[in-house]
Amino acid sequence: MKQNPYIAVEGAIGAGKTTLSTMLAQRFDFTLMKEIVEENPFLDKFYQNIEEWAFQLEMFFLCNRYKQLGDTLLNPSHAYQPIVSDYHIYKNMIFAERTLSGVQLDKYRQIYHLLTDDLPKPNLIVYIKADLDTLLHRIQKRGRDFEQNFDAGYLSQLVEDYETAISHIRAQEPDTVIITIDGDKLDFVERPEDFEQIVAKIKEHL
Numbered sequence: 001m002k003q004n005p006y007i008a009v010e011g012a013i014g015a016g017k018t019t020l021s022t023m024l025a026q027r028f029d030f031t032l033m034k035e036i037v038e039e040n041p042f043l044d045k046f047y048q049n050i051e052e053w054a055f056q057l058e059m060f061f062l063c064n065r066y067k068q069l070g071d072t073l074l075n076p077s078h079a080y081q082p083i084v085s086d087y088h089i090y091k092n093m094i095f096a097e098r099t100l101s102g103v104q105l106d107k108y109r110q111i112y113h114l115l116t117d118d119l120p121k122p123n124l125i126v127y128i129k130a131d132l133d134t135l136l137h138r139i140q141k142r143g144r145d146f147e148q149n150f151d152a153g154y155l156s157q158l159v160e161d162y163e164t165a166i167s168h169i170r171a172q173e174p175d176t177v178i179i180t181i182d183g184d185k186l187d188f189v190e191r192p193e194d195f196e197q198i199v200a201k202i203k204e205h206l
């Protein structure tokens, strides 16, 4: 990879993005960009009534991610800083396409492009692909209150949406390296050798 490394770890809810990106940042000594979830004022309400709260929630995520990425990526003093992030900005569209519709989705799409089209995009994506049972088990293990009565149908749709989105990025951005991790089999938390396997794959592209 000739450019400065900018890695995004992606995957559906509970796939292990935050865990893996934190481990990678430590291992490579890269700057970690991590999403702040616990202080989100809309998530709890959203899970109680998705239709009612989706627009506020999606806009909140979009504005926060835009601010976080913009502060780092568009700041010249950070120009040569290798980065690992626990999300790709395109995640906003994955969720919005699922939770919004009609005029709200149209307006959201316009704002998304306005805010993000000129942001540098990751040159390497680590995509953790895991099946529904694995994700539900990990969400339970994580134990966030607002995710405990999770609608498995919503998560199952998101798993499919992620597959579609990754194929879309693969087709639209052929220069972006995409490393797919088998999140059902590889246990980078408990088995150091599994983590080393991921590190080795990434190193091939740095």
Ligand SMILES: Nc1ncnc2c1ncn2[C@@H]1O[C@H](COP(=O)(O)OP(=O)(O)O)[C@@H](O)[C@H]1O
Pocket (backbone or CB within 6 Å): 011, 012, 013, 014, 015, 016, 017, 018, 019, 020, 086, 138, 139, 141, 142, 183, 186, 187, 188, 189, 190
């Ligand atoms: N490969 C893995 N094997 C076992 N547990 C994992 C693995 N990856 C993540 N976990 C656990 O699953 C939960 C969700 O992981 P997290 O990193 O928060 O996922 P995400 O950021 O993708 O939503 C956490 O409790 C974490 O410790």
Ligand SMILES: Nc1nc2c(ncn2[C@H]2C[C@H](O)[C@@H](COP(=O)(O)O)O2)c(=O)[nH]1
Pocket (backbone or CB within 6 Å): 012, 013, 014, 017, 018, 035, 037, 043, 057, 058, 061, 091, 092, 095, 096, 099, 147
């Ligand atoms: N509707 C949306 N929900 C989102 C978005 N980004 C994250 N989330 C939710 C999913 C989880 O409950 C929680 C944390 O996400 P992780 O993927 O890190 O587990 O927040 C979004 O853009 N829209």
